[in-house]
Amino acid sequence: MTPNSQFALLGTRRFLPFFITQLLGAFNDNLFKQSLILAILFKLSFEVDKEAWINFADRDLLVNLCAMLFILPFFLFSALGGQFGEKFAKDALIRLIKLAEIVIMAVGATGFLLESLPLMLLALFAMGTHSALFGPVKYSILPAALREQELVGGNALVEMGTFLAILAGTIGAGLLMSGKGYQSAVGIAIVATAVAGYLSSRAIPRFAASLPQLQLDWNIFRQSWRIMHLGLGQRPAVSRSLIGSSWFWFLGAIYLTQIPNFAKDLLHGDESVVTLILTVFS
Structure with a gap:
């Protein structure tokens, strides 16, 4: 490893604890979301209520509902998360968000143990909110932690x-x-990962607030519109990059959400087939 290698940053306290924290957060998001999708497709049983306005026994519909519940908070709360990242100390904000993740995953683990779909869906929406608030500070902390020549790496x-x-x-x-005791296995894994993420966040050095005098605008729709207008109003190289990146994540979310449905309905496989497809895909 050369002194100029970006991997040298992994040996610094100003970067490594944050890197571990964000990595564990992304891991836990997808561990919980995918476990919920697989539980809906292969494990949970549903009763058909013909008088209900929506058929909650439709597993394909529920899988897409999971995707919506996880993504919706990014539209609603990302702009608010950006304000938080400017007004408050970034290290303290990250620790608070990670502490909330432990509570959210405790709710999700309870949902798995009780096989309660409402609890699991509530935890999924809360995890989407957690990630929407974490995302802006995740990127705004890098210019504060790294030198200019280290930012790309x-x-x-x-x-x-x-x-x-x-x-x-x-x-x-x-x-x-794929195991018989999946309820406890998933519950322990998601809570343990959340705790590990919080512990790693405690090692993040202090980064002062950029704009402590900022007045928070709690109107999430107005702020979201302003951010969208600001991004799309940049010069073409910037605005098109934003659109391209958003489109990439949009397609990725669609494919990752539909692979379990594809494996079950068209290949007539189980959880192991889903895992095999994802392993080959990765």
Whole structure:
């Protein structure tokens, strides 16, 4: 490893604890979400209520509902998360968000142990909110922690860690769900990962607030519109990059959500087939 290698950042306290924290967060997001999707498709039983306005026995519909519940908070709360990241000390904000993750995963674990779909869906929406609030500070902390010549390498490491964590969490869910005692296995895994993420966040050095005098705008729709208008109003190189990146994540979310349906309905496989497809895909 050369002194100029981005991997040298992994040996520094100003980067490593944050890197581990964000990696564990991305891993836990996908471990829980994929475990819930697999539980809906292969484990949980549903009763058909013909008078209900929505058929909750439709497993394909529930899988897509999971995707919506996880993604919706990013539209609603990302702008608010950006304000938090400017007004408050970034290290303290990360620790608070990670502490909330422990509570959320405790709710999710309870949902798995009780096989309660409402509890699991509530935890999924809460985890989406957690990630929406964490995302802005995740990227705004890098310019404060790294020197200018380290920013490209630091961003590359964060992106690499995020993608590896997404794939590892998705595949790990398949492995946990293939066992008989999947309820306790998933519950222990998601809570333990959340605790590990909080502990690693405690080692993040202090980074002062950028704009402590900022007045928070709690109107999430107005703020979201302003952010969208600001992003799309940049010069073409920037605005098109934003659109391209958003489209990439949009397609990725669609494919990862539909692979379990594809494996079950068209290949007539079980959780192990889903895991095999994702392993080959990764």
